[in-house]
Amino acid sequence: MGALAAGIARETLAAEKYFPVKADQSLFETINRVKDPANKTPLEKSHGPVITAPKTVKAGEPFAVEVSVGEVVHSMGPAHWIEFIELNIGNEPAARVDFQPRGYASPKATFTVVLTKESAPSGKVTLIAHQRCNLHGYWEGSLDVTVT
Amino acid sequence: MGALAAGIARETLAAEKYFPVKADQSLFETINRVKDPANKTPLEKSHGPVITAPKTVKAGEPFAVEVSVGEVVHSMGPAHWIEFIELNIGNEPAARVDFQPRGYASPKATFTVVLTKESAPSGKVTLIAHQRCNLHGYWEGSLDVTVT
Amino acid sequence: MGALAAGIARETLAAEKYFPVKADQSLFETINRVKDPANKTPLEKSHGPVITAPKTVKAGEPFAVEVSVGEVVHSMGPAHWIEFIELNIGNEPAARVDFQPRGYASPKATFTVVLTKESAPSGKVTLIAHQRCNLHGYWEGSLDVTVT
Amino acid sequence: MGALAAGIARETLAAEKYFPVKADQSLFETINRVKDPANKTPLEKSHGPVITAPKTVKAGEPFAVEVSVGEVVHSMGPAHWIEFIELNIGNEPAARVDFQPRGYASPKATFTVVLTKESAPSGKVTLIAHQRCNLHGYWEGSLDVTVT
Numbered sequence: 089m090g091a092l093a094a095g096i097a098r099e100t101l102a103a104e105k106y107f108p109v110k111a112d113q114s115l116f117e118t119i120n121r122v123k124d125p126a127n128k129t130p131l132e133k134s135h136g137p138v139i140t141a142p143k144t145v146k147a148g149e150p151f152a153v154e155v156s157v158g159e160v161v162h163s164m165g166p167a168h169w170i171e172f173i174e175l176n177i178g179n180e181p182a183a184r185v186d187f188q189p190r191g192y193a194s195p196k197a198t199f200t201v202v203l204t205k206e207s208a209p210s211g212k213v214t215l216i217a218h219q220r221c222n223l224h225g226y227w228e229g230s231l232d233v234t235v236t
Numbered sequence: 237m238g239a240l241a242a243g244i245a246r247e248t249l250a251a252e253k254y255f256p257v258k259a260d261q262s263l264f265e266t267i268n269r270v271k272d273p274a275n276k277t278p279l280e281k282s283h284g285p286v287i288t289a290p291k292t293v294k295a296g297e298p299f300a301v302e303v304s305v306g307e308v309v310h311s312m313g314p315a316h317w318i319e320f321i322e323l324n325i326g327n328e329p330a331a332r333v334d335f336q337p338r339g340y341a342s343p344k345a346t347f348t349v350v351l352t353k354e355s356a357p358s359g360k361v362t363l364i365a366h367q368r369c370n371l372h373g374y375w376e377g378s379l380d381v382t383v384t
Numbered sequence: 385m386g387a388l389a390a391g392i393a394r395e396t397l398a399a400e401k402y403f404p405v406k407a408d409q410s411l412f413e414t415i416n417r418v419k420d421p422a423n424k425t426p427l428e429k430s431h432g433p434v435i436t437a438p439k440t441v442k443a444g445e446p447f448a449v450e451v452s453v454g455e456v457v458h459s460m461g462p463a464h465w466i467e468f469i470e471l472n473i474g475n476e477p478a479a480r481v482d483f484q485p486r487g488y489a490s491p492k493a494t495f496t497v498v499l500t501k502e503s504a505p506s507g508k509v510t511l512i513a514h515q516r517c518n519l520h521g522y523w524e525g526s527l528d529v530t531v532t
Numbered sequence: 533m534g535a536l537a538a539g540i541a542r543e544t545l546a547a548e549k550y551f552p553v554k555a556d557q558s559l560f561e562t563i564n565r566v567k568d569p570a571n572k573t574p575l576e577k578s579h580g581p582v583i584t585a586p587k588t589v590k591a592g593e594p595f596a597v598e599v600s601v602g603e604v605v606h607s608m609g610p611a612h613w614i615e616f617i618e619l620n621i622g623n624e625p626a627a628r629v630d631f632q633p634r635g636y637a638s639p640k641a642t643f644t645v646v647l648t649k650e651s652a653p654s655g656k657v658t659l660i661a662h663q664r665c666n667l668h669g670y671w672e673g674s675l676d677v678t679v680t
Contacts, residue, residue: 108503119414171477179518186331189634190633199341200309200341202340222476354552358550371623380550483626488624489626496640497638
């Protein structure tokens with residue numbers, strides 16, 4: 089089976105990688121997502137990006153989009169830190185915040201987003217946030233917004 | 237006089253640069269700042285970063301820092317746009333937001349900042365925001381915060 | 385089976401996302417890699433990051449790491465472009481180049497890397513390059529380097 | 533005199549800023565440039581971006597642009613490091629490399645640049661490189677290229 093075979097291939101690849109720091113390599117092999125929002129694991133609670141935005145917005149009018157890593161904000165320090173938060177409007181990049189390991193800024197930020205009718209041909213867009221943790225890999229959170 | 241001579245030298249250098257787009261080269265020769273906050277020019281109103289933060293904060297406790305380019309938020313489009321907003325704690329980089337010329341995000345963002353006693357040896361730090369406009373160069377805004 | 389179920393779940397999620405531009409959503413659901421380097425598809429040829437670096441390097445001595453997206457360098461333009469190339473030393477971020485959709489720079493860059501003995505506890509490290517294409521998602525290429 | 537008065541105003545502003553680390557604040561008040569390329573100071577030697585590129589290039593054909601901070605490559609470490617190298621085609625941003633304070637990558641990189649006739653309306657463009665050092669501020673190097 090395609091997906092199964094690919095899963096096995098990925099684990100093999102992961103096993104062959106050399107990291108400077110001991111980390112769970114499988115977290116670096118894919119884009120991680122919270123599996124069950126009603127029952128988050130501790131790792132998902134601290135790493136899954138949480139997007140807060142209005143359910144419905146007006147085309148051409150700016151609105152605030154807060155992205156937090158995670159529902160408990162991730163700590164920051166040279167040994168374990170969040171490198172960036174990336175905000176995409178579906179497939180299109182919108183903005184990205186880069187953080188410093190020293191930790192003057194915590195991984196929570198608010199963007200000012202403006203959507204046009206053209207950016208939501210179906211009447212909806214999916215806000216997609218990514219973050220990267222040096223020990224726990226890539227994570228994604230998403231939220232649909234209706235554009236009127 | 238040193239400063240005067242340097243001023244002349246800078247203008248000479250500026251005159252010798254070749255830009256793809258017609259722009260006021262002197263705005264690219266230095267870090268621009270609002271000269272008189274009580275009497276901003278239209279260019280200063282749309283380009284000077286405006287920082288909003290508490291006057292006094294507690295060491296170790298996160299607080300919000302909003303940075304807006306400028307007091308009227310700058311428009312975004314492929315021909316004229318804001319590339320980034322950079323937030324520094326005095327000399328130390330804290331975070332930076334990169335924007336896209338397509339303009340899904342407007343150049344206004346809120347960071348979550350945490351200051352320690354060590355980051356404010358004098359009891360104060362200066363928050364320094366930079367932005368870069370493709371037609372109007374580098375701009376700086378700053379705000380002092382007391383850390384208790 | 386876990387991997388198979390996860391594959392199905394991912395496709396369902398993908399189907400529910402709203403993108404401004406028509407794109408193959410499955411490419412945005414995971415980190416894409418070249419499946420068979422000896423038989424690359426056209427998409428893999430133009431999107432898989434290709435890393436060129438020495439097989440063996442000396443600790444403490446700088447060496448060049450070229451990353452190209454892909455073996456035929458990807459074109460750049462506002463409608464279809466490469467947002468960034470990210471270079472990691474295993475799990476640790478090393479450097480990232482951000483590009484502009486206007487395309488003054490092509491998605492090929494050379495970094496100057498220095499590895500210490502501590503960065504290669506096993507004697508090897510994996511250089512991992514990521515890129516993001518606005519129409520074809522996240523891609524990874526990797527290369528092992530021996531550190532003596 | 534305008535330039536002289538501005539010089540004095542800038543020094544006053546600088547004196548009023550609060551930095552976490554003891555640093556020469558005047559280096560953060562402007563964009564620093566090498567004053568006399570034939571007689572660089574030690575600070576200029578280690579901080580002035582050095583651009584290496586062909587004198588003449590053909591429109592539409594990619595060429596390599598190396599940027600090094602500085603002629604002796606700047607060291608990297610959490611206490612003193614180079615945050616980024618930014619490459620502009622005159623007033624237009626082309627690409628930027630972000631570095632990590634841990635120092636897996638040194639501040640020297642090669643970009644692949646493509647210039648069109650439109651990007652050089654006068655037949656020449658100025659490549660402008662910026663870098664930021666957490667202790668020694670913003671620096672610029674530039675180089676003119678003829679486009680045929």
